[in-house]
Amino acid sequence: MKIIVPMAGRGSRLRPHTLTVPKPLIPIAGKPIVHRLVEDIAGVINQEIKEIAFIIHKDFGNQVEKELIEIAEKLGAKGTIYYQEQPLGTAHAIMAAKESMTGPIVVAYADTLFRADFTLDTTADSVIWVKQVEDPSAFGVVQLNDQNQIIDFVEKPTEFISDLAIIGIYYFKSGETLRSELQYLLDNNVVKGGEYQLTDGLENMKIKGLKFVPGKVEEWMDCGNKNVTVETNSRMLGFLYADGQNLVSESVITENATIIQPCYIGENVVLKNATVGPNVSLGDGCIVENTTIKNSLVQNNSKIKNADLDNAMIGSYASFDGNFKTISIGDYSVLE
Template identity: 80%
Template sequence: MKIIVPMAGRGSRLRPHTLTVPKPLIPIAGKPIVHRLVEDIASVINRDIEEIAFIIHKDFGTQVEKDLIAIAEKLGAKGSIYYQEKPLGTAHAIMSAKESMTGPVVVAYADTLFRADFTLDTTADSVIWVQRVDDPSAFGVVQLNDKNEITDFVEKPKEFVSDLAIIGIYYFKSGETLRAELQYLLDNDIMKGGEYQLTDGLENMKLKGMKFVPGKVDHWMDCGNKDVTVETNSRMLNFLHNDGKNLVSDTVTLENSTIIPPCYIGEGVVLKNSTVGPNVSLGDNTKVADSTIKNSLVQTNAVITNAQLDNAMIGNHAVFNGKFTAVSIGDYSVLE
């Protein structure tokens, strides 16, 4: 089994944090989004992962590439790096990794996390992960027949046709078949809105009689902007806490301070005269003094003093000293 992860977009809605770090490497409960994503996929498909192919932009840099290769190797897989230089749509992005599209493959967009408890139907030609949503008009949705097979893909329906939204994770029994269908779109310049769309390839596959079934997830968590990323961090902390995971490092220094779970507290964190939690992630080597922090995501090596933070997101090496609350501070920023 191979996993293909298109992630060449920089994540403009999550600026300033994504000015220095690609969105899929933003940590959620102490682990990069993309790392959690591929781990969760591996647990659902319950098969050995041979390769994880990451599709990035060349300007992400060598350190990002090394970090991604390390994520793959932690799952016992080969890590591969491909580049998409122009944003020409979902099909174009996937085809940037066409050399890795052999055998069974999972395609997963690296801006979403999920929790699911189902067994992958490997007899189907394709499984498309979906989640029920309150407002289907904002999503691409699928329609099912009485055999629980997908009969139609509808992009942002103006009238109700289904509430099963496509979350951006797909299984294909044959990577070669997917590659051929997407190559057909590129060769014949079949575009919508100036982009090559994966759904056009899926529609062609369905018309040829291929079987599509839904993989329904229990929880779908977005990481599109600061507020929903902080919320996703809180939700993931609660899931991990309820799973019995220990999220607080043994190297934390506590001086007249309290941690209210669930919290992720990284290596070398120092807390003085502070209350942290619930729903807080503090990255490695962060220092907090005379502060109260809840429902917030703080990355590594930050320094926070005299703060009352709620729904905050603070980047690596940032310095914050003040009375503001719902802040969003990027890497190396100073506010004091």
């Protein structure tokens, strides 16, 4: 099994945090989004992962590429880097990794996390991960027949068709078949809105009689902007804490400090006259002093003093001293 992860987008809705770090490497509960994503996929498919192909922009740099390779290797897989230099749609992005599209593959967009308990149907030609939603008009949805097979894909339906939203994770029994269909789109300039769309390839596969089935997830967590990323961090902390995971490092130094679970607190964090939690992630090396902080996400080596924070997101090596409550500041920012 191979996993292909298109992640070349700029993450503009999550700025300023994505000005210095690609969105899929933003940590959620102490671990990069893309790392959690591929771990969860590996748990669902329950097969050996031979390769993880990351599709990025060249501007991401050598350090990002190194971190991605390490993520793959931690799962016992080969890590491969491909580049998409122009944002020409989902099908175009996937085809940047066409050399890796052999055998069974999973395609997963790296701005989504999920919780699921289903067995992958490897007899199907394709499995599309879906989540039941209250307002399907905001999503692409799938329509099922009586045999629980997908018979249609509808983008943002204006009338009720289905409430099963596509979350952006797909299994294909044959990577070669998907590659052939997407190559057809590129060769024949089949575009919508100036972009090559994966759903057009899926539609062609369905017309040819390939079997599509849904894989229903219990939880679907977005990381599209600051507010939903902070919310996703809180939800993930709750899941991990309920699973019995200890997310507070033994190296944390406390002085007149209270930790209200669930929280992730990294290595060598100092808490002085502070109340931390619930639903807070503090990266390695942070210093929190004379502060109350809850429902917030802080990356590595940042200093927070004299603050009362809620729904805050702070990058790495930032310094914050003040009375603002809901903030979003990026790496190396100083507010004192």
